[in-house]
Structure formats: C-alpha cells, structure tokens
Amino acid sequence: MNQSEAELIKKLQQGEQQSFADIVGLYQDMVYNTVVSIVQNELDAEDITQEVFLQVYQSIGSFKGEAKLSTWLYRIAIAKALDSEKKKKRKKRFAFIQNLFGEHGEEQYNPVEFNHPGVQLENKENAAVLFKALKQIPENQRIAFTLNKIEGLNNQEIAAIMNTSFYAVESLLARAKSSLKKSLKNYYLQEPNKKNSHEK
Structure with missing residues (x-):
C-alpha cells in the first residue's frame, strides 16, 4: 500500500468526509466495471456499487491495511455482486413455482442487454x-x-x-x-x- 493511500485511509478512519469522497472518486469506475461484468445489468450494478461504498464507509475502521485498498474493494464488490445474483435466482425459482400453480406474470429469464464501459x-x-x-x-x-x-x-x-x-x-x-x-x-x-x- 503506497503512502498516499495509507494517508487517505487514516483520514477516513478519523471521520474526515473529504477522504471518503476521494476514495469514491478514485475507485468507483473500477468497482462498477467489476460489478457490471458479473451481474450484467447496469441498474443493478449502480445499486451494488453504492452498497460497496456504503460498506467501505461503515467498515473502514476494521481495515488493517494487510491488503491493498483496491484488493479489499474488489473482494467486497465481487461478494455483493454474487450475492445479488443468488437473490435473483431465488426470485426466479419462486416466480416459476407461482406460475406452475396458476399465478400469472412474466419473468425475464434472459439477461437484459447492457453496456460495459470497457x-x-x-x-x-x-x-x-x-x-x-x-x-x-x-x-x-x-x-x-x-x-x-x-x-x-x-x-x-x-x-x-x-x-x-x-x-x-x-x-x-x-x-x-x-x-x-x-x-x-x-x-x-x-x-x-x-x-x-x-x-x-
């Protein structure tokens, strides 16, 4: 971890708001690109990206600096993206069971078209x-x-x-x-x- 990154984390751990804005500015594209690659839905990716940074803000006090900040962010982003996918699969299974028992309503099974920034x-x-x-x-x-x-x-x-x-x-x-x-x-x-x- 480089000195400027360590300083940024220290300031955020001390409750400095600007440092959080700086971290978001530095890493939001990286987090969004990773998430959208996994969930393949732009709206979901935007929501999950916000959740990632909310968790960063809430958990920064426990960040020990044993890994790079970007490594920690990737881990959170991947975990949240995969969790979102699992929740969607559960919803689809539930909708399918409902349809079997005569409940009406269309469920979208194919991934929606999305744009990846890269x-x-x-x-x-x-x-x-x-x-x-x-x-x-x-x-x-x-x-x-x-x-x-x-x-x-x-x-x-x-x-x-x-x-x-x-x-x-x-x-x-x-x-x-x-x-x-x-x-x-x-x-x-x-x-x-x-x-x-x-x-x-």
Missing part, C-alpha cells in the same frame, strides 16, 4: 456473446477470468483478491478458457445456420 461499440455483439458464455461457467472460473481479461489484473493480484494461490489462479484461468472455448465454439457453429435461414 467494450467498444463495434465489439458489442461479440462481447454480449462472451458475457452470456461467462454465465455458464463455474463461479470461481468466471471471477478469475473477469479479473484477468476484463479488469486486466495479473495472477498475483487475482490470488490476493480471491484469497488463493498464484497456481490456483493459473488453473482457474486455464479451465475458464477451456470452458468458454467449448461454449463459444457451439455458438459460432450455429451462426452460419442462422445466416442461411435469414437469407432464404
């Missing part, structure tokens, strides 16, 4: 396919891949965030790439058929 407009379609495929792979693989390929973190940084070893991250990334390759291969094999059906 994705260029011309790559949006490919990114949408990748994000959809990410939803299909195991949670730990998805987090490691997101932090590496979307957030640009190295294996050592990911190991610190995920509280695991460098080699475990290497293994997770290799398995994530293998899982995604299979999923994306199936998608692109179907693509020519889609195009042909449009041309008829």
Whole structure:
C-alpha cells in the first residue's frame, strides 16, 4: 500500500468526509466495471456499487491495511455482486413455482442487454456473446477470468483478491478458457445456420 493511500485511509478512519469522497472518486469506475461484468445489468450494478461504498464507509475502521485498498474493494464488490445474483435466482425459482400453480406474470429469464464501459461499440455483439458464455461457467472460473481479461489484473493480484494461490489462479484461468472455448465454439457453429435461414 503506497503512502498516499495509507494517508487517505487514516483520514477516513478519523471521520474526515473529504477522504471518503476521494476514495469514491478514485475507485468507483473500477468497482462498477467489476460489478457490471458479473451481474450484467447496469441498474443493478449502480445499486451494488453504492452498497460497496456504503460498506467501505461503515467498515473502514476494521481495515488493517494487510491488503491493498483496491484488493479489499474488489473482494467486497465481487461478494455483493454474487450475492445479488443468488437473490435473483431465488426470485426466479419462486416466480416459476407461482406460475406452475396458476399465478400469472412474466419473468425475464434472459439477461437484459447492457453496456460495459470497457467494450467498444463495434465489439458489442461479440462481447454480449462472451458475457452470456461467462454465465455458464463455474463461479470461481468466471471471477478469475473477469479479473484477468476484463479488469486486466495479473495472477498475483487475482490470488490476493480471491484469497488463493498464484497456481490456483493459473488453473482457474486455464479451465475458464477451456470452458468458454467449448461454449463459444457451439455458438459460432450455429451462426452460419442462422445466416442461411435469414437469407432464404
């Protein structure tokens, strides 16, 4: 942890409001980008980002500086994003049971279209396919891949965030790439058929 970051944390722990605004300004894009990569919904990501910083404000007194501030923020952001996903899945299961018993109401099962700040407009379609495929792979693989390929973190940084070893991250990334390759291969094999059906 560098000196300016340590000073910022110390001021926040002493209750200085400006230091909290500084931390939000420095890290809100990083937190939002991570969260939106996981939940794939802009409105949810905005709400979760606010929750992350609320927790930072409430818990900063217990922050010991054993990890970098960004590592701590990534951990909170990932935990809250995954928790939000689990709550949504429970709601969907409940809605499905209601429908079975004659309750009316449509439930949206497909992820809504969303914009990721790191994705260029011309790559949006490919990114949408990748994000959809990410939803299909195991949670730990998805987090490691997101932090590496979307957030640009190295294996050592990911190991610190995920509280695991460098080699475990290497293994997770290799398995994530293998899982995604299979999923994306199936998608692109179907693509020519889609195009042909449009041309008829």
